[in-house]
Amino acid sequence: MSYLMGEYDVIVIGAGHAGCEAGLAAARMGKKTLMLSINLEAVAMMACNPSIGGTGKGHLVREIDALGGEMGVNIDKTFIQSRMLNTAKGPAVHSLRAQADKQRYHEEMKKTLEAQENLDLKQGEAVDIVTEDQGDGGKRVCGIVMKTGAIYRAKAVVLATGTFLRGKIFIGESAYQSGPNGLAPSVELADNLKKHGMKLRRFKTGTPARALGKSLNFDRMEEQKGDEKIVPFSFLNDRLEREQVSCWLTYTNETTHEIIRKNFHRSALFGGQIEGVGPRYCPSIEDKVNRFADKKRHQLFIEPEGSATDEMYIQGMSSSLPEDVQVEFYRSIPGLEELEVVRPAYAIEYDCIDPLELKTNLEYRKISRLFCAGQFNGSSGYEEAAAQGLMAGVNACLSIDGKQPFVLDRSEAYIGVLIDDLVTKGTNEPYRIMTSRAEYRLLLRQDNADRRLTRRSFEIGLADKSRYDRFLKREEETEREMDRLRKTEVLPSQVNSILEKWGSSPLQNKMTLAELLKRPEINYEMLAEIDPQRDPLSWHSMTQVEVQIKYDGYIGKQLTQVERFKRLETRRLPEDLDYGRIDGLRIEARQKLDQFRPVSVGQASRISGVSPADINVLLIWLEKERRGKKDEKGGENQ
């Protein structure tokens, strides 16, 4: 028996990292929003590693924050160790990573959701979506059905089911239906989505065992401490001080590998039970031993799962081998001889969509106002999920209001790279962001995410006034200081003794401070000695000033490339374009374009099977159409 339980603007199915950002974004944009989770203990659950950030991923978190999302703020509240990676390399790949207190991360996020105006968070299992005819032959989502028979009406729905959808866990020879971490899976919803015509496929991921800290011997491992100076994730935080915990490094050895090899036949992975495709960048230990047979050792990090628990995450050692084998190989590793496993490693398989079925605003092509985000779209990782969640939430709101979608392009954000890759190129494995996926890496730095995105987010009504004002103040401060450095000149007599001390060549003539700062061996902090009268600057502005001046030339070069890229990106293609009508397109291009329905000529150019000649044909055709329309209008006026 079904019954109406409520009406909302936006309903988000799933309250993981994608769901949380989607729900918060929608509510913050003023939409009456409902978030549903099979189990409220799963809100912002970190089902795998206890850390946020890293290369590329850290960039995503910064961007989420710059847009007014929650991930950065939440990890700043709950991290127990923080490190800036890659500092020996250039600013484009500096990447922030923090170890999280998992329990607190979940609790803080849940508190934020509960406190959020316009947002209801409820426990319950959605089993179907309801659609209606749009009138033009197409369908539109208009509600959802719960397991209990309850129906919620909605103007837009976001699917963020993570690994819950028809989740299946594998440990050795055993396999059973389950969501992550022993939670109930969502099975009916998958069946019903198929009934609505959605094609689902299977992906796979895995997680290592958790062990008790007291059973480990840390003396036999290398300690890895957090940074002394903590750089916050959120642009809302200037400086953070916190007691930090350590992580620990140790290595596998030949004995470990021998145990694993001996038991290959008992792994679900090689036994053929797993049909899902797993990611190459996150292989299980048996996969590593199998594929890299000549590698003598593999490293693993022991990472604390939180402050209030003794559970430790064994990074680098995910597995689908049986528990007895797991214990045996873990114990062959230095420091892990007495290890007690509290949660075994497992592989999990789940249903997801082919992201090529999505538009650039993450809306499902065949049912309007149905948006998709996170692992459901074939990505992997908390950060990738959160980024899509935010964009799906924003676009759900914009589509309800009949406004232009909010799409970031590849030159604007890693979020743009991530989504464009997914919806234009598709993926054959859970997709992970990498800095090398970005063409304009020198522009998409983690330090300038706010300069790239905060204004735009404010304009669409997501970033709030206080964040925006804060950003403007920082902008003003940065610009003023850069201007001053470019104008202030120093004389050889003033600075040569200091330069000599730094091992920097002496000046022959006077030079501006900005010019000096361009020298590789000099940084902004050092300049204080030469420039004692300067005003103190916030940490963010200091980084901006330094990077903008130091790398001015390179940044300028990429900006020129971006200009060229944008030219095709801004040539919009009509959504209902009949490619069959366009003479000169090759058949393959016609089919591909018809299937993908790219929004711009730029996007079309990235579709495999569309050649440069096809792009030229499209450009000419567009111009023809434009003039045709103009002529028509001219005719009407006469």
Add this chain to the structure above:
Amino acid sequence: MEDTIAAIATAYGEGGIGIVRVSGPKARSVLESIFISVRRHRTEGEGQRERFFLPEATGETINEPIVNRRLTYGNVVDPRDGSLVDEAMAVFMKAPYTYTAEDVAEIQCHGSVVSLRRVLSLCLENGARLAEPGEFTKRAFLNGRLDLSQAEAVIDVVRAKTDQGFDVALGQMEGSLSREIRELRNDLMDLLVLVTVNLDYPDEDIEEINYEKLDESLSQIDDKLQALIAGAGTGRMIREGLAVTIAGRPNVGKSSLMNALLRESRAIVTDVPGTTRDTIEEGLSISGIPVRLTDTAGIRRTEDRVEQIGIEKSKEAVNRADLILFMVSGNEGFTPEDLEIIPYLDEKKTVVLLNKIDLGSVLTEEMILEKMPGAAVIETSMKEGHGMDLLQEKIRDMVFGGQAAQRESMIVTNVRHEELIRRASEEIHCAQLMSSSREALDFIEVNIRQAFDDLGEIIGETANDQIINEVFSRFCLGK
């Protein structure tokens, strides 16, 4: 704002005049950087042949501002060293009343492939990029210069030209050049994979890259690129035209041959600047094949210092020739001078022209082959125009092995390849510079990646995920 494009606008090897067209916002500045107007004093007739211009131009160069739509006489010069490249007429036409509705500059220079390509290269080095096939037409249409009714025709033209451009690029990529480029690209890939894994996986237990290693790899890659640019064999032949040298003692009929060839091809082209009176180099087209023809001063012993220099140059010209046309006089037989020249000639690339056959011959093919067993022999009479067809056929065979020529597209793609290789080389130089001053790895990566992409474009490989796929197949990464 569109960028600025340049291309050769006239057909190859036909007509005495060729046009290099530049279109886009930088058209004016491109023209200004390579063209200097000249106010010249007219000097009449120079030697027996009608000379197009004097190599050392008699006239004063003046920096007249370029006037819209005024055809101006002057010199094309290489701004790097001020050297004269060609004399030319140039015109600048301001947007929007031009073919493309953009600023357009046109340089009318000598129609030889050599000359046109040098002028085009200069444009590319000074702010323009090579136009894609059909791009001028495309722009003309997109900018509203062509009528709507012409849209279909434009699509056809652009479609055909683009396809041809890319297909030929692929079709041509057989043999040693493509192999070399693939090898180079593999080297670049090895380096990129290592750089990428270092940038994206800082915490992994993997081989670290350091600047010494980077310097070393870059310098090896640079060596290979330089070798590629220097090129040899067909590569150079197509790039610069077949180097044909006419050898033989004075008065044997070399000038007549040269004039005959020039007349035949109806493409008087140019005296390439910088040549002296000792060797005269002409660019022309024989059966559509770009040819660089050198007339030597004749090789013989001399005490005269000036002539001595000329002879050295002749030897040089003979040495670097792809094809040597060695002229002997049939009615006089081998003279001591002829016999002195023979040892300098590489028989395998020599065609002996048994000339003045109309006067009766004391020399036979057998006698010639006795002296030069590897050479080919053709009987000619410059006076009666006899044997020229055979000679042209011979030259054609040298280039295409008798197969039909796909000359135009071949040359077009070649300019493209050359530009891409040059660009890749610039990127690698830039990377080397940055590596030696220890700039950040992520900045250097941009240049290496660009070089990788440029080379990929030549062989039609632009797969973006190639690097990432390699990273995962070579390194064991992940949680």
